[in-house]
Amino acid sequence: MRGLGVKAARVAIVVALFAIWEILSRSGIVNPRLLPSASDTLATLGDLLQRASVRKDLAVTATEVVTAFALAVPVGALIGFLIAENRYFADVAKPLLFFAFSIPKSIFLPMFILVFGVGFAQKVGFGFFSTIFIVIMSTTTAVESVKVEHLTVARSYGATPMQTAFRVYLPSMLPVLLEALRISMIFNLTGVILAEMYASRDGIGHQIATWGENFQMKQLLAGVLMIAVIAITFNELVRWVETRCSHWRT
Amino acid sequence: MQPLANITPLKPAGAVEVRNVGQIFKTTTQDVVALEDVSLDVKPGRFVVLVGPSGCGKSTLLMMMAGLRQQTSGTITISGAPIPEPDPNRVGVVFQEASLFPWLTAEENVEFPLALRGVTKSDRRARAQDALKLVGLDGFGKRHPHELSGGMKQRVSIARGLVQDPPVLLMDEPFAALDEQTRMTMGDELLRIWAATGKTVVFVTHSLTEAVYLADEVIVMSPRPGRIVDHLQVSLPRPRTYEMLSGDTFGSLRDRIWRHIRKSA
Ligand SMILES: Nc1ncnc2c1ncn2[C@@H]1O[C@H](COP(=O)(O)OP(=O)(O)OP(=O)(O)O)[C@@H](O)[C@H]1O
Ligand SMILES: [Mg+2]
Numbered sequence: 001m002r003g004l005g006v007k008a009a010r011v012a013i014v015v016a017l018f019a020i021w022e023i024l025s026r027s028g029i030v031n032p033r034l035l036p037s038a039s040d041t042l043a044t045l046g047d048l049l050q051r052a053s054v055r056k057d058l059a060v061t062a063t064e065v066v067t068a069f070a071l072a073v074p075v076g077a078l079i080g081f082l083i084a085e086n087r088y089f090a091d092v093a094k095p096l097l098f099f100a101f102s103i104p105k106s107i108f109l110p111m112f113i114l115v116f117g118v119g120f121a122q123k124v125g126f127g128f129f130s131t132i133f134i135v136i137m138s139t140t141t142a143v144e145s146v147k148v149e150h151l152t153v154a155r156s157y158g159a160t161p162m163q164t165a166f167r168v169y170l171p172s173m174l175p176v177l178l179e180a181l182r183i184s185m186i187f188n189l190t191g192v193i194l195a196e197m198y199a200s201r202d203g204i205g206h207q208i209a210t211w212g213e214n215f216q217m218k219q220l221l222a223g224v225l226m227i228a229v230i231a232i233t234f235n236e237l238v239r240w241v242e243t244r245c246s247h248w249r250t
Numbered sequence: 251m252q253p254l255a256n257i258t259p260l261k262p263a264g265a266v267e268v269r270n271v272g273q274i275f276k277t278t279t280q281d282v283v284a285l286e287d288v289s290l291d292v293k294p295g296r297f298v299v300l301v302g303p304s305g306c307g308k309s310t311l312l313m314m315m316a317g318l319r320q321q322t323s324g325t326i327t328i329s330g331a332p333i334p335e336p337d338p339n340r341v342g343v344v345f346q347e348a349s350l351f352p353w354l355t356a357e358e359n360v361e362f363p364l365a366l367r368g369v370t371k372s373d374r375r376a377r378a379q380d381a382l383k384l385v386g387l388d389g390f391g392k393r394h395p396h397e398l399s400g401g402m403k404q405r406v407s408i409a410r411g412l413v414q415d416p417p418v419l420l421m422d423e424p425f426a427a428l429d430e431q432t433r434m435t436m437g438d439e440l441l442r443i444w445a446a447t448g449k450t451v452v453f454v455t456h457s458l459t460e461a462v463y464l465a466d467e468v469i470v471m472s473p474r475p476g477r478i479v480d481h482l483q484v485s486l487p488r489p490r491t492y493e494m495l496s497g498d499t500f501g502s503l504r505d506r507i508w509r510h511i512r513k514s515a
Contacts, residue, residue: 149348154366156317159366167365171351
């Protein structure tokens, strides 16, 4: 019942936000040229989704996002694992990683264009670069969350390294990793969209940038909604897996 | 004489022999002598309790008996053979409460040692059921650890230690995290299980009452470097009862242990 109440409250807040948006624009409190009304924006969104070119842009972006994610997560996880397993390496690498993590990544966008040119590789590369540090750091934390007692138990019952990896490390780490996956996706999506907005011939980020430059506010806001929906969908998907594993947490 | 008497018999299953064992931990700053010249003999089927001040090396000694750590000097044999690495067919280990895997159900936790050796699912299930029944947890197999009380969790740990039917069971402060009442009940339960299975048990505790109540023999260790300072035989009859706790025999045994520990504090 409480869960239902929370969901209802969330829906109510979203509806309320849209209502306020609509009122602000319709009443002229905010210039409608600056902030087109919610209903107009939704209508534009419907229009845009009919267009083949927009659908193609969405497909391009989705491919880039999935590719960057599929590369960054295993590579980052492996590096994070190796760092966490080696004390010396961990001591050396951790502050450096945190430093790298703290730098705004967009500074490096021109370098990606120099290396990869403008296109798929540049955007995937930048998405990868935006994501990998958070994956490495989260994995390191996840490995540290594995309890020594559990490892000793496995050892005392003669587990092989492989068995220890899959039967102790992986399940211990999974809750932290799923949470990390969610956050990594945010970084990944942001990275790819940013790369598209900076320099690209296609993709939804490129479209949004074009609409923005031409002050097509309706289209721009519709684009923002599209990206919001993509982000929320992914988020909820991982959350759903998370709650299914929630009994693991003590 | 029997005709085979001139052939050296195999050491009976369940014997634990510790001979002149020492353990030195090398750390970056100094060498820590944890144990020095420890010798003890545990006959099969005996219930032996180790007590001693914190840091005297009880856990270290148990780890070495389990093959989880190698001694710096001396020899340890379990059922007559050295134990260079963990051997769950010879030794079962019961850890503190936190050692159960929270992502597995009670029966999956108990099956864990069997799953590692590729025992078939149905076989595993059947043996886990037997072990859970033995520890009094029939019908709780589908629960996760967080759905069990502290005492029940330790029953699961014991079941996991017993599932491969090793002759020796090593227990490092298994009831330390439990409240006193549960602890008393678990002591009785352990004695019942021990009587039913005939295992050799080496049990570490900080509770002198628990030590005397459970043990056939109590071994008292000195502060670091850990040495054996006393070895008591507990002659109280079995089954042990709550009334014995207030008897003279019990009191004098506990006092004797306490005097050793106090001297070292
Ligand atoms: N890996 C290690 N490196 C260095 N020193 C260690 C290590 N493990 C244990 N020691 C030291 O060896 C001594 C014995 O430790 P141990 O854990 O066996 O004691 P214990 O008797 O079980 O103590 P407690 O009653 O507190 O559990 C301690 O002084 C401890 O600091
Ligand atoms: Mg200890």
